[in-house]
């Protein structure tokens with residue numbers, strides 16, 4: 001406990017924010033208010049939005065899907081690719097009229113996009129009906145900022161470049177009752193040459209292990225069955241602390257927490273994936289045998305340009321080691337198509353890796369130029385039509401492999417954690433295998449939150465169907 005709190009926002013500051021929670025409630029005269037929260041980007045942002053919802057609930061706001069009846073509309077944004085940003089601008093533009101009709105309604109924009117100076121300037125210039133702009137480092141200050149926006153009637157902009165501290169004890173309202181996100185570290189130190197994340201999320205800051213374990217123990221007591229530990233590169237968890245507890249040690253501790261049945265984590269950078277982590281995944285019975293291991297590209301030349309710090313051969317060796325150590329492991333990945341200078345030969349290397357590893361699933365992206373990153377200044381950008389054509393070819397290969405991998409499960413018995421009713425059919429339950437494959441099957445809603453055995457009898461590319469045994 002001695003080191004607890006030494007990299008945290010002070011208890012006094014967190015108490016001050018709690019006072020603002022009451023002040024906002026008072027300002028609204030105890031009247032129930034409604035908010036609409038739009039979240040873009042990764043699980044980290046989803047988890048931040050759960051914190052925003054938690055603070056808002058305590059301030060007397062409830063969530064609504066209906067924009068017209070909202071007193072507050074928030075965009076928690078992502079800037080990892082251009083189309084994520086364009087979507088937000090589109091929505092902001094379409095709110096102009098509503099704001100004119102309902103001047104008391106507050107429009108707020110936060111998240112990764114607003115950590116870029118030029119974005120804030122653009123919003124202030126083109127979307128002057130936005131009332132509140134804040135960033136990723138001062139999320140915990142939201143009650144104070146909302147109070148200022150409501151009480152002053154003026155636009156509030158509060159963006160911090162500094163990011164030294166970790167905020168604990170922000171209220172939370174989770175979206176799900178079975179599985180929970182737990183952010184274990186913030187920021188990224190890797191500066192992959194295409195990526196904006198280190199610029200908008202700052203350097204790596206790990207949460208104190210005791211705080212993480214406390215949060216997960218509570219989740220276990222509340223009936224949560226699964227936790228996913230989040231970080232841009234969880235393999236370097238704890239390196240900035242002096243606790244001597246690394247990521248694999250943390251996994252072993254989480255594995256002891258009662259109530260929790262499954263543990264997942266993302267993302268693992270291949271350059272930092274240690275033998276000890278492989279051993280922890282193998283040995284901890286609750287840690288699911290699934291590793292998300294973004295390869296990004298297959299060509300060693302492109303990987304070097306991307307500053308990924310591994311070669312094609314090293315990646316393939318690592319995959320072999322993982323497959324040989326962890327029985328039945330599922331591997332998923334992220335791939336960027338059309339990084340500047342990518343030749344047909346380079347792209348063949350990507351296809352080659354995909355065919356050799358036989359990923360269960362791949363998130364594939366067209367390279368998107370991000371201002372401020374080294375890759376954006378490169379002259380040899382790949383034409384859009386070439387990128388798209390390669391992208392299609394990649395998807396075709398990957399889809400076939402995903403399906404073939406799934407086919408191996410036909411007539412097999414798998415353990416499924418039941419998460420809820422299927423999105424497409426209300427009479428069908430939906431859950432996941434330990435290897436993170438979606439399984440749909442008929443069953444009673446009482447099974448939600450339980451581990452059941454299902455026999456697989458139908459295969460799709462992205463999901464499986466079966467019957468409860």
Ligand code: SAH
Pocket residue numbers: 080081194195196197231232233267268269294296334335336365366367368369370
């Ligand atoms: N920290 C994680 C992922 C962060 S962003 C990791 O290192 O794997 C999620 C994914 O978005 C990345 O893995 C990458 O494949 C993709 N991505 C990031 N920047 C991109 C860009 N400029 N264009 C296209 N895809 C990008």
Ligand code: SF4
Pocket residue numbers: 188189190191192195196197198232233269
């Ligand atoms: Fe971006 Fe690379 Fe950091 Fe992932 S590891 S967030 S891709 S800079």
Ligand code: F3S
Pocket residue numbers: 040041042043044045077078079080112113197200201
């Ligand atoms: Fe996007 Fe920020 Fe996540 S840029 S991918 S929301 S860290």
